[in-house]
Amino acid sequence: MEKTDYNYDIVKSFVHWSILWGVVAVLVGVLISFQLVWPQLNLPPLLTYGRLRPLHTNAGVFGWGIGSFMALFFYIVQRLCRRPLWSAGLARFQLWFFNATIIGAAVTLLLGFNTSKEYHELEWPLDIMVVVLWVIFAVNIVMTIVKRREEHLYISLWYMLATLVGVAILYVVNAAEIPVSLFKSYSAYAGTNDANVQWWFGHNAVAMVLTTPPLAIFYYFLPKSTGVPIYSHRMSIIAFWSLLFMYLWTGAHHLLWTPVPDWVQTLAMVFSLMLIAPSWGSVFNGYLSMGGQWHQMRENYLVKFLILGITFYGLQTLQGPSQAVRSFSAFIHYTEWVPGHVHMGTMGWVSMVLFAGVYYITPKLYGREIYSIPLANLHFWLVLIGQLIYSVSMWIAGLQQASMWHSINPDGSLTYTFVETLAQLYPYWTIRAVSGIIYLAGVLVFIYNLMMTARSPQGALPAAAQNV
Amino acid sequence: MWEKKPILLLVLAALAIMVGTTITMILPFKWVNGEADRINSVKPYNALQLAGRDVYIREGCNNCHSQTVRPLVADVLRYGDYSKSGEFVYDQPHLWGSRRTGPDLARIGGKYPDSWHVQHMKQPTVMIPQSNMPAYAFLKDNTIDPAYTEHKMKVLGFPTTAAEIKALTGKTELDALVAYLQKLGSDIPWRQQAKAVVVGQLQNPLAGDPGAIKEGEKLFDGNCHSCHDLKMKGNDNDDVGPPLTNMATFADADLFTLIHDGTESGMPSFASLGANKIWKIVNFLKSHKEDDDAGHDK
Numbered sequence: 001m002e003k004t005d006y007n008y009d010i011v012k013s014f015v016h017w018s019i020l021w022g023v024v025a026v027l028v029g030v031l032i033s034f035q036l037v038w039p040q041l042n043l044p045p046l047l048t049y050g051r052l053r054p055l056h057t058n059a060g061v062f063g064w065g066i067g068s069f070m071a072l073f074f075y076i077v078q079r080l081c082r083r084p085l086w087s088a089g090l091a092r093f094q095l096w097f098f099n100a101t102i103i104g105a106a107v108t109l110l111l112g113f114n115t116s117k118e119y120h121e122l123e124w125p126l127d128i129m130v131v132v133l134w135v136i137f138a139v140n141i142v143m144t145i146v147k148r149r150e151e152h153l154y155i156s157l158w159y160m161l162a163t164l165v166g167v168a169i170l171y172v173v174n175a176a177e178i179p180v181s182l183f184k185s186y187s188a189y190a191g192t193n194d195a196n197v198q199w200w201f202g203h204n205a206v207a208m209v210l211t212t213p214p215l216a217i218f219y220y221f222l223p224k225s226t227g228v229p230i231y232s233h234r235m236s237i238i239a240f241w242s243l244l245f246m247y248l249w250t251g252a253h254h255l256l257w258t259p260v261p262d263w264v265q266t267l268a269m270v271f272s273l274m275l276i277a278p279s280w281g282s283v284f285n286g287y288l289s290m291g292g293q294w295h296q297m298r299e300n301y302l303v304k305f306l307i308l309g310i311t312f313y314g315l316q317t318l319q320g321p322s323q324a325v326r327s328f329s330a331f332i333h334y335t336e337w338v339p340g341h342v343h344m345g346t347m348g349w350v351s352m353v354l355f356a357g358v359y360y361i362t363p364k365l366y367g368r369e370i371y372s373i374p375l376a377n378l379h380f381w382l383v384l385i386g387q388l389i390y391s392v393s394m395w396i397a398g399l400q401q402a403s404m405w406h407s408i409n410p411d412g413s414l415t416y417t418f419v420e421t422l423a424q425l426y427p428y429w430t431i432r433a434v435s436g437i438i439y440l441a442g443v444l445v446f447i448y449n450l451m452m453t454a455r456s457p458q459g460a461l462p463a464a465a466q467n468v
Numbered sequence: 469m470w471e472k473k474p475i476l477l478l479v480l481a482a483l484a485i486m487v488g489t490t491i492t493m494i495l496p497f498k499w500v501n502g503e504a505d506r507i508n509s510v511k512p513y514n515a516l517q518l519a520g521r522d523v524y525i526r527e528g529c530n531n532c533h534s535q536t537v538r539p540l541v542a543d544v545l546r547y548g549d550y551s552k553s554g555e556f557v558y559d560q561p562h563l564w565g566s567r568r569t570g571p572d573l574a575r576i577g578g579k580y581p582d583s584w585h586v587q588h589m590k591q592p593t594v595m596i597p598q599s600n601m602p603a604y605a606f607l608k609d610n611t612i613d614p615a616y617t618e619h620k621m622k623v624l625g626f627p628t629t630a631a632e633i634k635a636l637t638g639k640t641e642l643d644a645l646v647a648y649l650q651k652l653g654s655d656i657p658w659r660q661q662a663k664a665v666v667v668g669q670l671q672n673p674l675a676g677d678p679g680a681i682k683e684g685e686k687l688f689d690g691n692c693h694s695c696h697d698l699k700m701k702g703n704d705n706d707d708v709g710p711p712l713t714n715m716a717t718f719a720d721a722d723l724f725t726l727i728h729d730g731t732e733s734g735m736p737s738f739a740s741l742g743a744n745k746i747w748k749i750v751n752f753l754k755s756h757k758e759d760d761d762a763g764h765d766k
Binding site for chain 2: 035036037038039042044045048049050051053054112113114115116117118142145146151152153157158161162164165166169173178180181184186187188189190191192193194195196197198200241244245246247248249250251252254255257258259260261264267268271330333334335338339405406407408409411412413414417418419420422423426
């Protein structure tokens with residue numbers, strides 16, 4: 001077989017930086033979870049919950065999430081197209097521009113420059129940087145695919161292309177704003193329209209950032225790790241197109257019972273339920289690909305991360321639609337249940353799959369075996385336990401909070417004042433903060449393992465194995 | 469065939485995405501914020517309120533406070549009339565939020581006097597001992613920039629006058645934030661409409677019940693004590709509500725009505741507590757003599 005000169009340096013750099021931002025995201029997450037327990041930990045004006053929470057979500061979704069998608073996309077696209085990246089220079093520029101954008105985001109968010117829109121807090125100059133960054137990234141990926149040396153496009157490439165176009169449309173439309181000064185703008189939309197556009201963006205950012213990229217990564221690394229192909233090509237085609245078609249109708253399930261028109265809410269509810277089908281299409285495709293291979297759950301730590309990841313995706317895509325039903329939303333919306341749900345997706349599904357991807361490519365990037373499989377297993381258990389404690393404690397907290405909010409006396413008055421319901425949450429918030437520390441410990445084990453792999457002098461893979 | 473043509477795949481993916489987008493996101497613009505949504509009494513923000521709204525955005529208050537009351541029994545009982553689309557037509561951006569770590573603020577306007585908000589912003593636990601809200605005392609040290617605020621008003625097309633802008637001189641961010649909070653949800657006369665009218669002779673059903681007095685004391689601590697002391701020698705917050713001495717001289721029914729309806733001078737209505745709890749507070753206040761303050765006001 002002809003040897004291809006893959007560009008792995010850029011993949012390495014993106015892995016390093018995305019992990020750094022991941023640690024920032026988890027650290028800030030731990031800090032703000034303690035701030036809810038001990039408000040004295042708020043140090044105004046810069047370090048208050050209100051300014052740090054957007055930093056937590058942006059560092060997590062854009063720094064760690066998008067950063068490692070860039071790393072793994074650059075890896076996968078080269079392998080699946082059997083050619084080096086279209087432009088190494090552009091990719092290098094993208095790395096620095098990515099870091100400049102994330103640093104700019106962190107600084108401006110702490111200074112209080114934000115649009116107020118969840119997952120789109122960055123002010124207009126940073127919006128422009130994000131758009132430039134995305135165009136650079138998209139051009140490089142698309143051109144690499146166009147000039148590929150392999151006729152077929154593997155499933156992962158479909159999801160990548162969908163991600164590129166989806167994020168572009170969502171981000172630009174929701175970024176429409178009127179600048180008033182260098183770091184202040186007003187939304188171009190007002191009131192109910194603004195809310196509907198924002199949650200069309202907000203929910204589909206979950207689709208195009210936290211679903212399609214990890215699926216691209218899952219579909220590539222599961223067969224690579226197990227050595228057996230994906231169970232059904234046809235099922236992945238159906239799941240792919242129906243997911244893309246259905247997701248965009250569902251944003252208003254974040255706005256049930258608000259002044260958004262009822263028919264928009266109803267469509268969102270119905271399509272959210274229908275989304276179970278394509279989501280579980282991918283889940284089952286993953287499970288069925290394990291036919292005869294389940295023993296690898298014991299033997300192969302990569303498979304553990306991937307299968308737990310897709311399992312959390314399956315749970316997430318059942319729980320999500322249930323929350324989109326009006327009656328259940330009336331109960332749990334605005335409560336702590338929701339962060340429990342979101343973190344099962346981010347800490348469970350997305351991060352588990354990313355950990356697997358990074359573990360898989362690290363030996364290839366450095367030409368040596370992973371430093372320690374026991375440490376990788378320790379990492380696995382720490383993040384799994386941390387995530388489960390997080391989500392379960394928040395679900396229980398949310399149910400209690402919701403029950404108390406809705407509790408009514410026989411005379412028709414409310415049973416509890418707001419502050420009485422808040423006081424009940426402190427124990428759960430403490431448990432959640434501890435779960436964050438456990439998760440953080442897992443991430444630190446991960447980093448240690450990677451560093452030792454990079455530094456380890458011995459155990460170099462035979463050159464032939466590097467290009468498999 | 470699309471499996472071999474990346475550009476075609478991109479185009480098809482964009483089309484698939486645009487169907488739901490067009491129907492559920494673009495199409496509603498045809499009706500939302502139109503004539504059917506209009507509420508004539510809803511006015512744009514004035515300069516001070518707009519400056520306050522921008523402080524609210526800068527501090528990320530929307531990360532913990534929502535601003536939409538849902539048409540659900542418990543929401544309406546707790547916060548007030550459910551939110552209408554027409555109330556938000558001047559909100560660029562909207563601030564509906566997605567969590568209620570703190571209470572919904574869509575109807576906070578007019579609930580408390582300004583002095584309550586000032587004390588609460590400086591140190592939330594003074595007003596609500598179990599609160600986990602950060603303290604925003606620093607807002608009182610920052611002043612509003614009148615020229616910049618005037619520019620913002622023009623960008624949004626809100627009417628303003630030179631006199632209004634001039635009046636901003638020396639106003640602090642805390643003043644602005646309180647002005648914003650006091651406008652929230654009060655453009656429609658929902659408080660007047662929601663006011664429950666107490667009919668018939670009010671009889672104290674718990675008169676002379678020692679258990680009611682004890683429970684009333686707990687309720688007083690949770691709901692009233694942050695604004696009201698029980699003796700003349702007050703503390704930090706004694707400019708919010710007057711000290712409650714000599715309550716024994718009030719008639720039961722008058723005290724009940726006062727707590728139930730609130731007052732013109734700024735005390736909120738506590739109707740949401742329900743009659744039973746209000747009577748317990750009445751019984752506690754009536755039983756209270758100034759010399760048994762030892763338990764309070766340390």
